[in-house]
Amino acid sequence: KKKYDYLIVGSGLFGNVFAHQMNKNGFKCLVIDKRNHLGGNIYSEKTEGINVHKYGPHIFHTNDKSIWDFVNQFVEFNHFRYSPLANYKGELYNLPFNMHTFHQFWNVKTPQEAKAKIKDQIKDLNIIKPKNLEEQALSLVGKDIYEKLIKGYTEKQWGRDAKGLPSFIIKRLPVRYTYDNNYFNDKYQGIPIGGYNKLTEGLLENIDTQLNVDYFQNKEHFNELASKVVYTGKIDEFFNYKLGYLNYRSLRFESETLEQENYQGIAAINYTERNVPYTRIIEHKHFEYGQGPKTIITKEFPQEWDKNKEPYYPINDDKNISLYKKYKDLADQEEQIIFGGRLAEYKYYDMHQVIASALKKSNDILNNQ
Ligand code: FAD
Known part of the structure; x- marks a missing residue:
């Protein structure tokens, strides 16, 4: 028997929720990530007492009470409302x-x-x-x-x-004929008190993890460790890009610490002029009502993606959608491998959606045992 039931490639929300559910039901999991931290894109880094959202600001929102209850097992949420x-x-x-x-x-x-x-x-x-x-x-x-x-x-x-x-x-551009600045319509909204890393830690309690390891650098070794593999990386990379590259839109973040308490008085301001090169400025402390003497701001610059940059937003045009379908056909033939999450499904998922998808996947497997 192998040491683990599941090897989970990628410690984002999909991988972590899946691992949590399996572990709770007695299956041993190993979660690996090529980055130097857990949590995937919801990771935040604490600097000057402020949780800095490293991969762009994340606001949790859902209408689904079961998803809200699920995340609240691990961390409480504050009453933040996104009103940029x-x-x-x-x-x-x-x-x-x-x-x-x-x-x-x-x-x-x-x-x-x-x-x-x-x-x-x-x-x-x-x-x-x-x-x-x-x-x-x-x-x-x-x-x-x-x-x-x-x-x-x-x-x-x-x-x-x-x-x-x-x-x-x-199409979904929110337009309202009420005096309501709340960006999301969802019933449940907020930011984890103490930051998103608390959610990650809660999900991965008692689960083995390894950081700074790329699955593809040592695929044979990792496959040997577990009976099944859950893969949450890029689907085209899994197949060595043999049908071509799926395209993304990328982002570049420029952060600075300022010696002042409050820079812009709000978490996000969008800069809507074309010739201002960034799309918004985030002031992280306002997500958590921070009171410290300093502040950290991040300018977000959209950029073209190439294979050395972080993939952020899938490009849902005909060319990419049809290429994804070809990769999906290949993925369906891999019986020992489960593909899930935003990169393996080439799909924009909000956090509550990727959690729902990982819960469904793990529950389907558990119910079929
Ligand atoms: P990820 O979090 O990307 O996790 C995948 C992990 O796999 C990564 O850590 C990666 O390093 C690892 N990996 C990949 N390949 C390998 C490999 N070969 N070996 C080892 N590890 C590997 N959602 C909201 O609900 N609200 C928001 O406000 C919001 N804001 C967002 C803002 C931005 C700019 C972006 C891009 C997304 C935002 N989201 C938001 C969406 C949210 O980030 C995703 O729903 C969530 O991160 C998806 O989790 P995941 O597990 O699918 O992917």
């Missing part, structure tokens, strides 16, 4: 687009006035069925908001002209 501001040439606006924003733009006070204003702004454009992101956005919020808050921001985010971007990117 937009800065366009020094003017500040509330996000997501709601009555506050409409009031700031047009001095309208009622939903009826706001709707009439938007209608008036697009009446000459004759958009019946939006055929790209620009038309989609225009028909939702009108010309003024589109030009100041959406166009430049989206173009730098995706490195492409808004007319060349598909309309579905913005």
Whole structure:
């Protein structure tokens, strides 16, 4: 018998939740990660007493009580609500687009006035069925908001002209005719008190882990250790890129510690002008109502991905979707290997979704024993 029942490649939420469920049911797991820390992209690094979200700011939100109860077993959450501001040439606006924003733009006070204003702004454009992101956005919020808050921001985010971007990117653009700055509609929201690493530690209690090890550097050895493998890395890498590379959009983060207590008074400000090279500034302490004398801010720069950069957002165009399907067919033939998580499924998952997916996968296996 092998030493472990499951080898889990990747210590992100998918791997950690899966390992937790299996371990709880008596299966021995080893979790490995090529990074020098556990937790995958939810990892935060404590500096000056502030939890710095290393791979971009993470706000937990879900409507599913069972997922909320699941994470609350390990850590309590605070009452943080994500309500970013937009800065366009020094003017500040509330996000997501709601009555506050409409009031700031047009001095309208009622939903009826706001709707009439938007209608008036697009009446000459004759958009019946939006055929790209620009038309989609225009028909939702009108010309003024589109030009100041959406166009430049989206173009730098995706490195492409808004007319060349598909309309579905913005389908879920939250627009509200209420005075409500809460970005997410979900019933349960917050940031773990003490940081996301507490969630990771709770999930991995009593589970063996190894850091700084790349599965592919020593695949035979790791396969020998366990009966089954759960793989949460990039699916194309698993097959040695033999059908080609799946593309991503990447990000670069620039952080600085400032000798002041409070830099911008809020966790996130989006910079919506195209020629400001970053898309937002994050001030980490505000996620946890930090009171210390210093602060840490991070500028987020979108960038083209290449194989030496972190893959962040999958590109859901036809070319990449059809390449992913080919890899998926190969993955389905690997009987001893379970593929899961955002990289192995080439899919953008929010945290609550990837947790749900790992719970489902592990429960299906446990129920079939
Ligand atoms: P990951 O966390 O990426 O874990 C995969 C792990 O596998 C990594 O640690 C990697 O090092 C390891 N690995 C890969 N290959 C190998 C190998 N060969 N050998 C060993 N280890 C390997 N979600 C929200 O709900 N709210 C948010 O506000 C939010 N904000 C986000 C902001 C950004 C910028 C991004 C990119 C994502 C955000 N998310 C957010 C989504 C969230 O990050 C994901 O849902 C979650 O991290 C997915 O977990 P995972 O296990 O699938 O992947």
